[in-house]
Amino acid sequence: MNTSVAEPFPVSVTVSDKVDNFKVFDSFREDLAKMYPKDSAMIQKTMDILGEAAEHTEAKRVRVVERGNWFRRLVSWTHIRFVYGIHWKKPFYPARLVRNYLVQYLYDKLQIDKYVFRGCEFALTYICNFTCTHCLCANIDESKIREEMDADDYRQIVKEATALGATSFGAEGGEPFVNKDWNALIRSWHPKYNHVIVSTNGWYCDEDMVKTLAHLGVDTINVSLDSGDGLLHDLFRRTNGSYQRVMDTIKWSRKYGIQIILNCTVSRFNLYTDGLIQALEFGQKERLLVNILFGKGVGAFREKDAMLRPEDFEAFERIAAPFDYWHIHHSGRLKANQSRVGCPGMNEMLNFTPYGDAIICANNHVYLGNVLDEPLKKVRDRGLYESPFGRYQQCFLTQDEDFMKVYYPMLQNKEKAESYISLGDFREELEKYEKETGKTVYPHMRPLSEDSKSYDVRDSGRRCESKRQKRERLAAEAEKSQAMR
Numbered sequence: 230m231n232t233s234v235a236e237p238f239p240v241s242v243t244v245s246d247k248v249d250n251f252k253v254f255d256s257f258r259e260d261l262a263k264m265y266p267k268d269s270a271m272i273q274k275t276m277d278i279l280g281e282a283a284e285h286t287e288a289k290r291v292r293v294v295e296r297g298n299w300f301r302r303l304v305s306w307t308h309i310r311f312v313y314g315i316h317w318k319k320p321f322y323p324a325r326l327v328r329n330y331l332v333q334y335l336y337d338k339l340q341i342d343k344y345v346f347r348g349c350e351f352a353l354t355y356i357c358n359f360t361c362t363h364c365l366c367a368n369i370d371e372s373k374i375r376e377e378m379d380a381d382d383y384r385q386i387v388k389e390a391t392a393l394g395a396t397s398f399g400a401e402g403g404e405p406f407v408n409k410d411w412n413a414l415i416r417s418w419h420p421k422y423n424h425v426i427v428s429t430n431g432w433y434c435d436e437d438m439v440k441t442l443a444h445l446g447v448d449t450i451n452v453s454l455d456s457g458d459g460l461l462h463d464l465f466r467r468t469n470g471s472y473q474r475v476m477d478t479i480k481w482s483r484k485y486g487i488q489i490i491l492n493c494t495v496s497r498f499n500l501y502t503d504g505l506i507q508a509l510e511f512g513q514k515e516r517l518l519v520n521i522l523f524g525k526g527v528g529a530f531r532e533k534d535a536m537l538r539p540e541d542f543e544a545f546e547r548i549a550a551p552f553d554y555w556h557i558h559h560s561g562r563l564k565a566n567q568s569r570v571g572c573p574g575m576n577e578m579l580n581f582t583p584y585g586d587a588i589i590c591a592n593n594h595v596y597l598g599n600v601l602d603e604p605l606k607k608v609r610d611r612g613l614y615e616s617p618f619g620r621y622q623q624c625f626l627t628q629d630e631d632f633m634k635v636y637y638p639m640l641q642n643k644e645k646a647e648s649y650i651s652l653g654d655f656r657e658e659l660e661k662y663e664k665e666t667g668k669t670v671y672p673h674m675r676p677l678s679e680d681s682k683s684y685d686v687r688d689s690g691r692r693c694e695s696k697r698q699k700r701e702r703l704a705a706e707a708e709k710s711q712a713m714r
Contacts, residue, residue, distance in 0.1 A: 243273065245280025253498045253535040254283045256362070257464050264469045275460045282461070285501040291544050292506060296551040305553035309518055309563060313488060316424050316448050325396050332394070333567045345567055346609070347577040348397030348424070349390050351383065352591065353408040354583050359430055359468055363494055363535070365527035365592060365640075366403045369582075376691040377583040380410070380417040382601060386581070387418050389605040399426035399451075401591060406433040408583075412445070420446030427451070428492065430471060431478040439478070443485035451520065452478045454491040456499050457507020465498060479517070489517050493555075496524030496535040500545060512554040519555040521545075523627040525592045526637050536627065559624050571621025575612050584690040589618045592626055594640060595655045599689035611681055616652055617659075617671040631670045635662050653682055 248254045257279065265271040297305075316322050329345045336343045354377060355370035378386075387398060398418040405411055405427060418425055427442060428451040442450070452475050456462040459472035482489050491512055499505045512519040523542075524535050537545070549555055556563050561570030567577055574580070574589035581587055585601040587608045588594055597616060598608035613619040617632065625632045635658050639650050656677060663670055 243276070245276075245283060248276070248280055248283045251283050251286060251497065251534065253496065254279050254286075260464060260467045264463065264467070271460075275464060278458065278460055279464075282499070282502045282504075286497055288501075289540070289544060290501050291547050292503070293547055294506065294510075294551050297553060302553050305513075305516075306563060308516060309554065309556075313449070313490070313518055314565075319422060319424065319446075319448075322396065322422070322424065329394050329396065330567055337568055344576040344613070346390060346393035346395050346579075347567060347573065348395045348399070349386065350399040350401055350428075350578065350580040350591070351378075351414075352402055352581065352583050353377075353400050353405040353411055353414060355403045356407045357403040357430075358407060358432055359404065359466055359471070361466055361528070363465075363496065363524050363528050368528065369594065370403075371584065375584040377408070378581075378585055378601070380413045382585065383414055384417040386585075386600050386605060387423075389600075391423075393606060393609070395423075397424040397426065399428060401428040401451075404430055404432070406438070412441070415445055415447065424448050426490075429453070429478070430466065431474045432468070432471065434474065434478040434481060436481045436484075439481035439487065440485050443487055447487060449488045449490055450478060450482050451490045451492045453494070454508055454511075454519075455494050456502065456504030457509075457511050458502070458504035461499065461502065461504045465494075479515075491517055491519045492522055493519050494522045494524055495537070495545060497537065497541065498524075498535055500537065500541055500548075506548065509549060509552040509555060513552050517554060519552075521549070521555055521557045523557075523624060525626045526633065527592050527626075527640065542628070559622070566621070569621040572618075572624055573621070575609075575616070575618035576621060579609065579612075586689065587612065590626070593636070595636070595650050595652060596689075597652055598684060601690050607680075611652065611678070614675045615677055615681055616655075617674060620671075620673055631662070631666075635659050651684060653677060653684065 261272050261275055265275075315326065329347070333345045335341075336345070352366075354372065355366040356372065357364070357366055360367065387395075390398075400411065400415060402408075406429060408414070415425060415427075425445075425447045426449045427447055431452045434450070434452070439450075453466070454462060454472075454475050455465045462472040462475070463469050479489050491508065493505075493508055495505065509519060511517070523537055526536050556565065558565070558574075559570070559572040566573050572590075574593070578589075579587050580590055581600065585599045587597045587600060587605075589597075589612065595616070597612040600608055617625070623629065626636070627633075635655070636650075639655065639658060656674075659670065
């Protein structure tokens with residue numbers, strides 16, 4: 230059944246009642262009104278697509294296309310491995326890669342509890358030119374009270390990471406190109422020697438930008454593509470024209486020899502839509518790897534019933550099974566990890582906030598330490614042996630029910646109170662949860678060391694005076710001056 234609705238649109242629009250049944254669809258009405266303030270035809274067209282998507286979601290419609298044969302899959306996976314995995318033009322890179330795999334093979338065979346470090350992902354800034362609903366960056370940006378790292382800081386981290394075996398370094402955000410020093414920061418990672426990735430929404434990637442990245446030595450651009458339907462992608466990114474910018478990014482990257490990976494966030498917004506299949510078909514046709522990222526309970530997604538449920542994960546596997554050019558970090562589908570199947574965060578990879586805090590992924594803000602205050606190896610060892618993250622497993626944020634019950638309430642408090650989640654804070658809440666449920670969730674964790682207990686995120690990194698702190702300081706100084714008269 231359809232209803233004629235005026236608010237918040239400039240004219241009356243016909244809306245499917247199915248849209249009202251799902252917060253994740255209904256919440257985009259105001260975004261549409263802002264994106265197309267004078268284009269009622271475009272608003273109606275997009276609402277029709279949303280209505281159809283809501284109907285498919287309610288019915289849990291699984292559309293399965295014809296499956297390719299085993300030979301096509303073999304060719305596709307071989308292509309993916311050689312194009313995305315081995316960067317032949319980088320001096321000694323293939324040899325370093327082989328060395329790491331051989332060392333890890335020996336560790337596994339001899340049952341030594343060690344993992345060769347693969348690389349770092351750096352959030353250059355949490356500021357972004359987009360305001361995507363599924364992102365938490367706007368809620369955790371601390372650039373007004375904490376100093377972002379400079380090129381010298383990154384150079385030191387890369388030096389320490391390389392000593393641990395790292396060969397890959399990535400830039401993300403926010404939107405990395407909002408940081409005006411992005412060029413100098415990437416140069417500090419030795420891009421002519423290491424594998425360098427840039428994750429972006431594609432908005433700033435015109436020909437000159439991509440050409441500059443190629444000359445710097447950037448190997449791969451991860452660009453966001455959440456639907457093969459341009460209208461749905463623009464709506465999800467809340468920015469008219471973003472789909473076309475993605476297509477332009479692909480065009481210029483191919484011209485200048487940079488590999489493209491398509492980052493596709495899968496949630497109840499797009500899982501059952503034709504747009505997801507179109508994105509997978511696009512990757513298959515163009516031989517571009519689609520990196521699947523399941524929507525997390527962060528940002529505004531937490532309140533929009535957008536996260537996948539167990540039956541939705543099963544539906545995704547059936548929808549995606551016929552295609553070859555897609556990958557999930559923790560699935561082991563392409564055997565991309567150096568060791569076992571599961572999330573490579575912590576064992577092989579670490580993420581870093583713009584302020585030097587070490588975390589295992591962009592959305593998991595349990596802080597393990599700060600590399601401006603401690604050596605990287607010490608921070609990594611703390612995470613490997615004293616946190617839940619030192620074992621390969623499925624995604625903590627979408628498929629580990631125990632972790633989600635402890636972490637998401639803590640994250641919500643962090644966003645509201647601008648507080649922090651240190652490893653000690655998390656362990657304390659986890660202990661309460663284990664007492665309530667009567668089970669030991671992560672038996673492999675060692676007791677917290679004295680250094681870990683004393684580590685306080687509030688004192689880490691480099692801090693600058695916030696506006697509130699400045700007001701309070703000036704008020705205190707004025708009061709003291711008044712008292713002395």
